[in-house]
Amino acid sequence: MENFEPKILCFLCKWCTYAGADLAGTSRIKYPPNGVVVKTLCSSRVDAQHVMEAFEQGIDGVFIGGCHPGDCHYQTGNYKTRRRVTLLKTTLEQLGVNPERLTLEWISASEGKKFARTMEEFTQKIKDLGPIPEYDFTENRVSEVKR
Amino acid sequence: MKRIGVFVCHCGVNIKDTVDVEQITEDLKNHPDIEHIENYMFMCSEPGQNILKNAIQEKKLDGVVVAACSPTLHESTFRDAVKEAGLNEYQCEIANIREQCSWVHADKAEATHKAKVIIQTAVAKLKLNESLSAISAPVTRKALVIGGGIAGIQAAIDIADAGYEVVLVEKKPSIGGHMIQLSETFPTLDCSQCILTPKMVQASKSDNVTLLVNSEVEEVEGYIGNFNVKIKQEPQLVDPDKCNLCDDCTEACPVLVPDEHEEGLAWRKAIYIPFPQAIPATFTIDEDNCLGLDPIACGKCKDVCEAEAINYDAKPEIIEEEVGAIIVATGYDLYPVENLAEYGYGKYPDVITSLQFERILSATGPTGGEVRRPSDGKIPEEVAFIHCCGSRDPDRHLPYCSKICCMYSTKHAKLYKHKVPDGQPYNFYIDIRSGGKQYEEFVQNSQEEEELIFIRGKVARIYQDNDKMIIRGTDTLSGESIELEADMVVLAMGIQPTQGTDDLAQKLKLNTDENGFMVEAHPKLRPVESIQAGFFLAGTTQGPKDIPETVSQASGAAAKALALLSSDEIFHSPIIATVDTELCSGCGICVATCPYDARERNEAEGIVEVNEILCEGCGACISACPSNASQQKNLTDLQISDMIKIVASK
Numbered sequence: 001m002e003n004f005e006p007k008i009l010c011f012l013c014k015w016c017t018y019a020g021a022d023l024a025g026t027s028r029i030k031y032p033p034n035g036v037v038v039k040t041l042c043s044s045r046v047d048a049q050h051v052m053e054a055f056e057q058g059i060d061g062v063f064i065g066g067c068h069p070g071d072c073h074y075q076t077g078n079y080k081t082r083r084r085v086t087l088l089k090t091t092l093e094q095l096g097v098n099p100e101r102l103t104l105e106w107i108s109a110s111e112g113k114k115f116a117r118t119m120e121e122f123t124q125k126i127k128d129l130g131p132i133p134e135y136d137f138t139e140n141r142v143s144e145v146k147r
Numbered sequence: 148m149k150r151i152g153v154f155v156c157h158c159g160v161n162i163k164d165t166v167d168v169e170q171i172t173e174d175l176k177n178h179p180d181i182e183h184i185e186n187y188m189f190m191c192s193e194p195g196q197n198i199l200k201n202a203i204q205e206k207k208l209d210g211v212v213v214a215a216c217s218p219t220l221h222e223s224t225f226r227d228a229v230k231e232a233g234l235n236e237y238q239c240e241i242a243n244i245r246e247q248c249s250w251v252h253a254d255k256a257e258a259t260h261k262a263k264v265i266i267q268t269a270v271a272k273l274k275l276n277e278s279l280s281a282i283s284a285p286v287t288r289k290a291l292v293i294g295g296g297i298a299g300i301q302a303a304i305d306i307a308d309a310g311y312e313v314v315l316v317e318k319k320p321s322i323g324g325h326m327i328q329l330s331e332t333f334p335t336l337d338c339s340q341c342i343l344t345p346k347m348v349q350a351s352k353s354d355n356v357t358l359l360v361n362s363e364v365e366e367v368e369g370y371i372g373n374f375n376v377k378i379k380q381e382p383q384l385v386d387p388d389k390c391n392l393c394d395d396c397t398e399a400c401p402v403l404v405p406d407e408h409e410e411g412l413a414w415r416k417a418i419y420i421p422f423p424q425a426i427p428a429t430f431t432i433d434e435d436n437c438l439g440l441d442p443i444a445c446g447k448c449k450d451v452c453e454a455e456a457i458n459y460d461a462k463p464e465i466i467e468e469e470v471g472a473i474i475v476a477t478g479y480d481l482y483p484v485e486n487l488a489e490y491g492y493g494k495y496p497d498v499i500t501s502l503q504f505e506r507i508l509s510a511t512g513p514t515g516g517e518v519r520r521p522s523d524g525k526i527p528e529e530v531a532f533i534h535c536c537g538s539r540d541p542d543r544h545l546p547y548c549s550k551i552c553c554m555y556s557t558k559h560a561k562l563y564k565h566k567v568p569d570g571q572p573y574n575f576y577i578d579i580r581s582g583g584k585q586y587e588e589f590v591q592n593s594q595e596e597e598e599l600i601f602i603r604g605k606v607a608r609i610y611q612d613n614d615k616m617i618i619r620g621t622d623t624l625s626g627e628s629i630e631l632e633a634d635m636v637v638l639a640m641g642i643q644p645t646q647g648t649d650d651l652a653q654k655l656k657l658n659t660d661e662n663g664f665m666v667e668a669h670p671k672l673r674p675v676e677s678i679q680a681g682f683f684l685a686g687t688t689q690g691p692k693d694i695p696e697t698v699s700q701a702s703g704a705a706a707k708a709l710a711l712l713s714s715d716e717i718f719h720s721p722i723i724a725t726v727d728t729e730l731c732s733g734c735g736i737c738v739a740t741c742p743y744d745a746r747e748r749n750e751a752e753g754i755v756e757v758n759e760i761l762c763e764g765c766g767a768c769i770s771a772c773p774s775n776a777s778q779q780k781n782l783t784d785l786q787i788s789d790m791i792k793i794v795a796s797k
Contacts, residue, residue: 009794022217025246033252033261036268036794037243038787039218041722045766045779050787057795073678074765075656075742084770116251 006060006126008035010119011050013043015073016108017065023112031116032123035063042066043104044077048088051102052137055092061101061126065115068106078106095137098129149274150182152208153266154199156190156215158245165249167259171214174263180270182206191221196228203232210234210276212269214242214262235278237721237781242269264797271789276781281718284760286372287471288712291316293364293651294476296324297343297694298686298701300350302474305705307355311712314357314468315350316364316378318647321425322347324478328408330508330516332694333558334589340424340511347426359466360427363647367655368744370760371681372471372717382461384437385418387429389456392420396430396448396457404436406513410503412521413513418448418457423511432457472681472708475655475665476701477648479687481640482537482545490533490609490638496522497616497635498609501555504637508562518566520635523614527570527634530563531618532556533606534576538641547662549641550691553580556639557590557599564597573631574601575620583693604629609636642691656743657682664690675703683707722780723762724769728754730776737768737777 012018018039024031040046043066051062064085066078081104089099103122107115155171157163168186175184183206189195190213202208211234213225218241226236244262252258290306292299295317306313315322327347329339351358361381368375402417409415417436420429438445440459449457484492484500492498497520499507510516520527534556537544553576560572579601581587593599606620615632622629644663652659657677658666665688668676675683683704686697711717724737724745731754738746738755745761746768748754769777769784778784 007795009791019219022219022243022246025217025250028250030253031251033248033254033257036261036264037247038268038790038794040766040782041779042765042767045770045782047770047784047787049784050791053788054791054795057791059791059795074763074767075658077742077765077767080740080767080771 004127004131006034006123006131007058008061008063008123008126009054009059010035010037010063010065011040011043011046012037012065013067013073013077014039014041016067016071017043017105017115019109020065020107020111020115023109024116025112027112029112029116031119034123034126035119042072042074042077043081044074046081046084048084048091051088055097055101055132056135056137058132058134060129060132061103061122063119063122064102064104065107066104068108071108095135097132097135100125101129101132149180149210150206150208151180151210151212151270151273152183152202152206153181153212153214153270154190154202155184155186155244155266156195156213157186157188158216158249159188162215162245162249165252165255165258166244166262167255170259171263171266175266178267178270180274182208190215191224196224199225199228200232203229203234208234210238210240210273212240212242212266212273214244214266214269216245217241217243217247235280237276237279238273240269240273240276242266260797264794267793267797268790271793272782272786275783275786275789279721279780282721282723282759283716283718284370284372286712286714286717287374287469289313289468289470290472290474290708290712291364291374291376291468291470292474292476294324294478294686294688295319295322295358295360296476296478296686297326297346298476298478298688298697299324299474300346301698301701302476302685302705302708303350303356304346304353305702306709306712307350307353309709310355311709312355312357314359314376314378314470316362317358317360318363319421320360320431321421321427322350322358322360323422323424323426325502326694327422327424328410328502328509329505330510330512331558331562333554334583334585336558336562338510340509344424347424351426358427361431362466364651364654365465367473370758372711373760374470374473374681376468376470376473378466378468380464380466381434382463384432384434384457384459384461385430386456386458387427389454390429391454391456392428392430393453395451395453399447399451401445401447402436402438404433409506409513410500412503412506430456472683472711473655474683474685474701474704474708475651475657475677475688476685476704477651477688478645479642479691480645482549482643484536484638484640486544487536487638489607490536490636491611492638495609495611495616496520497527499635499637501552501559501637501639504559508559508566516566518563518570525634526567528567529571529573529633530560531616531631531633531636532559532572532574532639533618533636534574534639535605536638536640539577545641545643545662547691548580550580551693552639552641554583554586554589554693556637557593559637560599561593561597564599572599573618573633574599575604575606575618576601577603577605583695602629642687644688648688655679655682664688675700675707681711719760720764722764722782723759724757724764724766725778725780726755726757727776727778728752730774731755732774732776734773736771736773740768740771742767
């Protein structure tokens with residue numbers, strides 16, 4: 001447990017949080033290297049099945065970053081994400097996954113510091129939770145979709 | 148199988164110092180999905196791009212990952228390079244190993260590992276990338292301008308002069324907006340009507356301009372380059388083509404109504420011409436107050452109209468127009484003066500608004516340009532001008548500075564002195580904001596030449612004592628309370644978006660800010676465009692501004708609209724939603740999810756389709772689709788799934 005380095009998947013919307021992460025970079029603010037980013041145009045692109053699959057594949061924490069309420073580039077995408085994440089957390093709990101492994105944060109393009117701080121806090125939280133147990137949510141697996 | 152090349156940039160030392168680029172090159176050399184990998188000091192430089200282009204041709208690559216800085220910086224550079232080498236631009240992916248790796252991590256081993264994972268996720272995504280090209284659509288070469296004030300007039304003239312058709316829609320019976328009400332304009336003291344009426348005439352006489360007054364936009368459908376607009380025109384009770392302006396009707400009309408153009412300082416009839424220079428030049432009937440619409444009640448004007456221009460039975464009309472660009476120029480209203488109860492407007496007739504004072508100063512106004520106070524027509528010996536009425540008061544009123552009030556209040560004091568040389572104006576101000584060409588000079592010169600008295604302080608209360616108004620407040624420079632007598636008080640009202648701006652924004656799907664102003668695409672670099680493609684903003688609908696700024700923005704908006712109208716076709720990002728018709732059950736969940744009305748039911752097929760031009764590619768519908776029938780081009784569920792697997796396994 002001491003040396004546990006969690007694997008974290010970050011879905012970041014292009015307009016706000018991805019740009020906020022870039023700003024953390026240009027400002028040279030250091031944070032733990034556990035998170036790897038998948039860029040989406042909007043946080044609302046993130047499907048519950050992506051999160052489920054990530055946990056099933058052994059990713060320890062999933063971070064979704066979107067624009068602040070009212071600032072969504074696509075008008076209302078972040079509200080949809082908020083609703084989905086709330087619902088998904090309940091589902092995760094029912095499936096026995098600690099819902100704290102999933103987090104949704106509003107980080108704007110000007111909040112480089114906040115991005116770094118949030119990554120730090122989330123990495124620590126997942127470290128405290130420990131490695132994710134093995135799960136198999138077969139019914140929801142995306143690999144079932146025809147390729 | 149795709150032949151993928153990976154190019155790792157050192158970015159001088161920016162990447163190389165923290166990420167071991169040689170190690171990555173070595174480690175990924177035998178990666179099953181990577182055909183070729185190399186690293187170079189500056190991939191974005193000309194030699195760097197040549198390395199990329201040569202490798203594409205020599206190694207017959209059909210996909211490229213550049214591991215370098217954020218895609219925000221050089222994605223377009225590398226896509227262009229890839230295109231020059233004969234590949235589709237969407238076969239190039241950027242792995243962001245600078246901003247999101249080398250610059251934010253200190254440990255070289257950890258950063259190198261992470262960079263390797265980032266590169267592999269990019270490769271995984273690229274493997275399934277389709278070659279795409281921008282979606283094109285034709286452009287309707289006609290513009291709609293909403294609002295017939297100086298902003299809308301200027302924009303319409305500019306578009307018409309460039310040879311394109313424009314529909315100018317105005318809610319009121321005449322174009323001219325607030326500017327036609329003004330007396331003289333700061334800082335040059337040009338007569339407002341003298342400079343505006345020629346423009347009004349020009350706009351109305353242009354063959355390219357269709358002018359629709361008494362009209363409002365009812366509905367807008369479509370997308371950039373191709374809008375369908377429904378405009379509701381109130382009934383034309385007086386036919387403008389027949390009316391010969393003889394004025395017999397107003398003499399016959401028995402109904403008196405406060406005159407809007409005169410800001411309630413005079414009366415008009417229910418049949419009237421808004422002001423002598425109105426465009427279109429015709430009388431008009433105020434439906435709400437006319438008795439003749441009930442034929443038994445009146446009908447006097449119709450009886451005297453020899454031109455037979457009056458038709459009480461006229462019905463509202465819906466006019467449909469197809470346009471390619473829309474300019475919103477709906478202007479401002481004064482902040483409601485009733486909200487400033489402590490100043491006694493409405494209770495004391497000699498407390499008036501700044502626009503009312505403009506009418507009093509105007510040669511065509513209710514007093515013929517003589518400064519006389521409303522209560523008894525007396526020439527006021529002392530006038531108090533209260534700045535910032537409603538502005539800069541985040542707790543109670545508007546939080547922002549209305550920008551024009553310092554200048555027009557100084558102008559008011561100066562013009563008052565011109566008309567009443569023995570009179571004494573007092574200006575109560577918080578700060579004087581006179582940024583603008585010749586503005587500070589105007590304030591300084593006015594203060595010196597006209598011996599104006601400026602008192603720094605906020606007025607707490609205004610009340611009447613006999614025939615004097617008493618102004619009480621604090622002089623914030625001396626800290627002492629002051630009490631002043633004046634014969635008339637002019638409230639420099641702040642400005643806010645015109646009533647109905649919110650409704651219009653909803654109809655057009657535009658955003659408004661916390662104060663109700665229309666939001667521009669970028670506050671500095673795209674100030675005349677709205678975030679919605681094809682919509683442009685002009686004048687005070689976007690924020691407080693003076694006439695020169697309004698005209699500049701209007702011409703800017705017109706130029707942007709013209710750039711659009713003069714294109715043969717418009718291009719749109721192809722990263723949009725798609726539908727697998729075999730999987731789609733036609734449930735329609737996506738229809739409700741889409742903020743752009745880009746999802747259309749195909750009842751015949753029992754499926755829902757995507758309007759490629761309307762779709763902005765947010766992806767909300769894709770994650771909402773319960774059948775996995777919706778996908779995003781080049782970011783499909785499979786691509787995301789493959790990236791997840793990379794992150795999980797490394």
